[in-house]
Amino acid sequence: MVEGTSNKARWHGRLKLMVLLLVCAAPIIASYVTYYIIKPEGRTNYGAFIDQRAHPMPTMTSTTLDGQPETLEKYAGKWIMVKVGGGACAEACLKQLFAMRQLRTMQGKNMERIERVWLITDKEPLDTMVIRQHDDVHMLRVPREQLSRWLPVEIGTKLDDHIFLIDPRSNLMMRFPKDPDPRRVHKDLSKLLKASAIG
Secondary structure, eight states, rough: OOHHHHHHHHHHHHHHHHHHHHHHHHHHHHHHIIIIIIOOHHHHEEEEEEEEGGGGGOOOOOOOOOOOOOOOGGTTSEEEEEEEEEOOOOOOOHHHHHHHHHHHHHTGGGGGGEEEEEEEEOOOOOOOHHHHHTTSEEEOOOOOHHHHHOOOOOOOGGGGGEEEETTHHHHHHHHOOOOOOHHHHHHHHHHHHHHOSOO
């Protein structure tokens, strides 16, 4: 009889502990469910946030246009807008470069906190006019396979379709959709720059 009472008391103790753990964990569980499943209207960001833990910045064999070793880490401490694409910069590529320039300019006094980088995925020579028109963009050659392993894309798109954002601590942070709405990208950038004391 004593043993049965002891087992019953032990079971009740475990039940109370489980209930207590559930109560403590409930806010965390609710926040995850809300953020990843329900996706409430309160989330106003336009770009897609990227899990930094799943996409850490790799060590890349990147070089400048004249073949000198240089990596994205050189620009750490600032927000970095990144586009990817081959050296034969056609209409979509030129449109992205122009958009990145405009988005930076639109930040006004905060524009100096942003760097722009074009990661060139082949050895194609660049048009001299493109280099001159965008001489304030950092241009690095990086093997496409290295970028494919690092940068996540939307289903049905490719690396070249997106503009990515890296935070001042060199964490991949956000991906903007193909043919983005510049006003909504500007709003995301403005909020990030306002909220962040770094960069």
